[in-house]
Amino acid sequence: MFRTSRDRYHKQRWGRVEDPYLLDNITMSIREGIIGAHGFRADYAVIVTWERMAYGGAPKITQVNRYEEAKRWTNTYQVVLATDEIRSYVIMNYAHINWTSSNTAGALQGRGGLQSAMAGFNGGNGTGWTALPYSGEGRVLKLQEFSNVGIPGRWVYRVDEQIISGGCSNESIGFMTTAPIAASMIGGVYVNVSGPCLRAGDVVKVIFDEYQVDCIRLNMHRAQCVLPMEGNHTRISEHFIFCNRH
Incomplete structure (x- = not known):
C-alpha cells in the first residue's frame, strides 16, 4: 500500500x-x-x-x-x-x-x-x-x-x-511482449522480453527472424536479449517468435 x-x-x-x-x-x-x-x-x-x-x-x-x-x-x-x-x-x-x-x-x-x-x-x-x-x-x-x-x-x-x-503468466496460451517494439535495422540493441514466468534456473532463448540468441534472465517476469546484427528488425514485436525454457 x-x-x-x-x-x-x-x-x-x-x-x-x-x-x-x-x-x-x-x-x-x-x-x-x-x-x-x-x-x-x-x-x-x-x-x-x-x-x-x-x-x-x-x-x-x-x-x-x-x-x-x-x-x-x-x-x-x-x-x-x-x-x-x-x-x-x-x-x-x-x-x-x-x-x-x-x-x-x-x-x-x-x-x-x-x-x-x-x-x-x-x-x-x-x-x-x-x-x-x-x-x-x-x-x-x-x-x-x-x-x-x-x-x-x-x-x-x-x-x-x-x-x-504487468508481470508474467504460466498459462499454456498467452502473448509475448517486447520493449522497445522498434529498433535500428543494424541491431545490436538491448531488448527486454516478457511472457512466461521464468524460474531461477531457466535458460531463455529467443528467435528474431531466423536468428536464435541467448538471453539473460533479469527476474521472474523479464529477460534481456541483444538484437542480432543480421536481419531487418525495424519492428521487433513482429519478429519475436518464442521463449524457450530448459
Missing part, C-alpha cells in the same frame, strides 16, 4: 500536495512490474484507499470491545493511477479481503450469494471493461494472495492506448 506522511509532503495550492518520494516509489513499482516502462516517471498520481470497507448489509458495530470482530467483515484495498501525460498505469493493491458479496445478493456474512464481487476497471465512461482474475467468480479472496508482478496483492496494468498486463 502506498501512503504519505504529513511531515513529508509539500502543499503547493489548495487541493494539491506533492511528495517526490512517494512518486519515486510508484515509478519504481511500475518500472519493475511491467515491461516497456523503463523510461517512465510518474509526474502525477491519484491514490484512493478503501480502508475497512464493510459489505452491504453488514451489522453495525459501535462497541470498541467488538472491534476485532468487526474487522472480520471488512476489506482494505487501494487504487493508484499514475501518468507522465503520455503513458498511464494503474496499480491495484489488495491488503485484506474478507468478504466477496453482499446481503442483497444473498450472501451470508459476506460470503456466497448469487452475485460475487467484481474487480477491474473500465475506460471511465462505462466502456472497455477489463476484469481482474477471479472477478465475479466467488474467488476474489485470492486477489490478496496472488499477483501479476510477483508481490502478493498487487496488480499492475498499462491503461492508455491499450491494456497491457
Whole structure:
C-alpha cells in the first residue's frame, strides 16, 4: 500500500500536495512490474484507499470491545493511477479481503450469494471493461494472495492506448511482449522480453527472424536479449517468435 506522511509532503495550492518520494516509489513499482516502462516517471498520481470497507448489509458495530470482530467483515484495498501525460498505469493493491458479496445478493456474512464481487476497471465512461482474475467468480479472496508482478496483492496494468498486463503468466496460451517494439535495422540493441514466468534456473532463448540468441534472465517476469546484427528488425514485436525454457 502506498501512503504519505504529513511531515513529508509539500502543499503547493489548495487541493494539491506533492511528495517526490512517494512518486519515486510508484515509478519504481511500475518500472519493475511491467515491461516497456523503463523510461517512465510518474509526474502525477491519484491514490484512493478503501480502508475497512464493510459489505452491504453488514451489522453495525459501535462497541470498541467488538472491534476485532468487526474487522472480520471488512476489506482494505487501494487504487493508484499514475501518468507522465503520455503513458498511464494503474496499480491495484489488495491488503485484506474478507468478504466477496453482499446481503442483497444473498450472501451470508459476506460470503456466497448469487452475485460475487467484481474487480477491474473500465475506460471511465462505462466502456472497455477489463476484469481482474477471479472477478465475479466467488474467488476474489485470492486477489490478496496472488499477483501479476510477483508481490502478493498487487496488480499492475498499462491503461492508455491499450491494456497491457504487468508481470508474467504460466498459462499454456498467452502473448509475448517486447520493449522497445522498434529498433535500428543494424541491431545490436538491448531488448527486454516478457511472457512466461521464468524460474531461477531457466535458460531463455529467443528467435528474431531466423536468428536464435541467448538471453539473460533479469527476474521472474523479464529477460534481456541483444538484437542480432543480421536481419531487418525495424519492428521487433513482429519478429519475436518464442521463449524457450530448459
